[in-house]
Amino acid sequence: MTNPTEQYYPGLEGVIAGETAISTIAGGLQYRGYSIQDLAEKSTFEEVAYLLIHGNLPSESEFASFKSRLADSREVPESVYTLFRSLPTDANAMDVLRTGVSILAHHDADTGSIELAASVRKAERLLAAIPTLVTAWSRIKSGNDPVAPRSDLDFSANLLNMLHGSEPAEVERHALDVSLILYAEHEYNASSFTARVAASTLTDLHGAVVAAIAALKGPLHGGANEKAVEVLLEVGSKDNAEAWIRNAFKTKRLVMGFGHRVYKEEDPRATILKRFCMEIAPERDATEWEDMADIIEKVMWDEKHLPPNMDWPAGRLYRMIGLETEIYTPLFVASRITGWAAHVIEQQSANRLIRPRATYVGPAAQSYVPITERE
Ligand SMILES: CC(C)(COP(=O)(O)OP(=O)(O)OC[C@H]1O[C@@H](n2cnc3c(N)ncnc32)[C@H](O)[C@@H]1OP(=O)(O)O)[C@@H](O)C(=O)NCCC(=O)NCCS
Structure with a gap:
């Protein structure tokens, strides 16, 4: 058996797991x-x-x-x-x-x-x-x-x-x-x-x-685009946006459509799609939603340094072109x-079976007790 590396990164964060x-x-x-x-x-x-x-x-x-x-x-x-x-x-x-x-x-x-x-x-x-x-x-x-x-x-x-x-x-x-x-x-x-x-x-x-x-x-992966729209539906209006997001901080709520494992400053896909949303929002009667999204983005960035990910504008764009959330x-x-x-x-x-190791955190070795003799 090969020796497993001692280093453990929860969620494999930062680990190079292959070549592509x-x-x-x-x-x-x-x-x-x-x-x-x-x-x-x-x-x-x-x-x-x-x-x-x-x-x-x-x-x-x-x-x-x-x-x-x-x-x-x-x-x-x-x-x-x-x-x-x-x-x-x-x-x-x-x-x-x-x-x-x-x-x-x-x-x-x-x-x-x-x-x-x-x-x-x-x-x-x-x-x-x-x-x-x-x-x-x-x-x-x-x-x-x-x-x-x-x-x-x-x-x-x-x-x-x-x-x-x-x-x-x-x-x-x-x-x-x-x-x-x-x-x-x-x-x-x-x-x-x-x-x-x-x-x-x-x-x-x-x-x-x-x-x-x-x-x-x-919802931590693709499901976030639907959840991002649910967030905006819950916020309801641009006047409520700042109070809503500050309350989300207080209640330690995960705000869908923000944060990313690898993009800590900007998700470039979100930047492209946001531009698209802004372009078509006026003709789709959706400028209030863009304003709401803007306020939430700004407070998220100022307070938590979390950028929107692609699912944040994607949900809005899909709604603007008349698609149902599901x-x-x-x-x-x-x-x-x-x-x-x-x-x-x-x-x-170029296959090699992907089979990593785990650090064992269960009980130490125990003696087997027959069922009739267990407490
Ligand atoms: C995508 C995601 C799982 C990445 O998580 P991660 O790499 O483990 O990020 P971290 O947990 O290290 O985040 C750092 C901090 O920001 C917070 N944070 C991250 N995303 C957040 C969010 N969307 N809303 C509120 N807080 C968030 C974390 O709670 C953590 O706070 P802490 O240090 O006080 O514990 C996470 O950002 C998330 O759950 N986002 C919402 C779901 C989403 O939009 N998914 C689509 C991804 S493309």
Whole structure:
């Protein structure tokens, strides 16, 4: 047995747990060397998805065939809809999505394979089908029929069309697309690390993604975008914002949408999305929400030195483009599937089982006492 290192860092804070060529946060967030500022401004979510899954930006012909493969894989088996219709309508949307991905595994000819080409094919198919799962559940639970995917729309337009049954305005499509670019990948975050741990046992992509969805659901991770909106709904008005946040300090409340394990000064994704929120707020009658958010941000920074994370503006942006709160974390999945797939593929291509050690803090060695003789 190798000697475990004596050093223990709760939550693995600051620990280097592996190598990756997918993204870095050192010197600003970059996906495979491209800054998120450039990608958010100049690229599209579909192009970023290609970059993450395939490792490079596509040529025109590579991109055209990628988009056509995605468009062809948007349909899901009828059994998915049948099962969704049988679920309680108050089932949690992330739990339903997790179940939906499990069902897709049973219908995918490559499910059990961990060959590189098979993992890439499955990654593309999951990327294409997850919006269908997300929107089908949202509609079924509200008593509506799912809207069939359309192959003539891009990723974000098709998603919004399936959700609302009508094509989105360009401002809505673009806002969603940019948010998906920013949610796509983030180094060794909790859900991607979960996916890597699963993949390191040589399990398959669907299994690793199901595990990652479970990890993302938690409010300390992806679930925060929904909770951030609940905070603002509770605050209610800009006049109440300062009193609300000061009271939150007094009661030692965790304010969702603030703080980050690695960003202590600024989450660059939040800065980009906040600009977006401010741009479209006037036309969406949402300036009061931006003012409320501003006041809370300022007091948080002045008193606690805590910056907002990406979930803080993402929740507001999604609300401004007319999306219901319950779908926010599933939308995060629709994007992060690209990062998870990239991590699973990277793990599979140079695998070593991830199995750390723990410091034992339980009782000292004890003698076994038969049950009839125990006090
Ligand atoms: C993301 C998060 C888990 C990172 O936690 P972390 O790296 O363990 O940060 P720490 O616990 O070291 O935070 C330092 C201090 O700030 C406080 N703090 C951190 N985030 C806070 C928040 N959102 N609201 C209030 N206080 C917060 C901690 O309580 C701690 O205070 P203390 O030193 O008095 O105990 C944490 O900031 C959090 O829970 N945020 C809210 C959930 C959220 O928005 N998650 C999405 C992340 S992208």
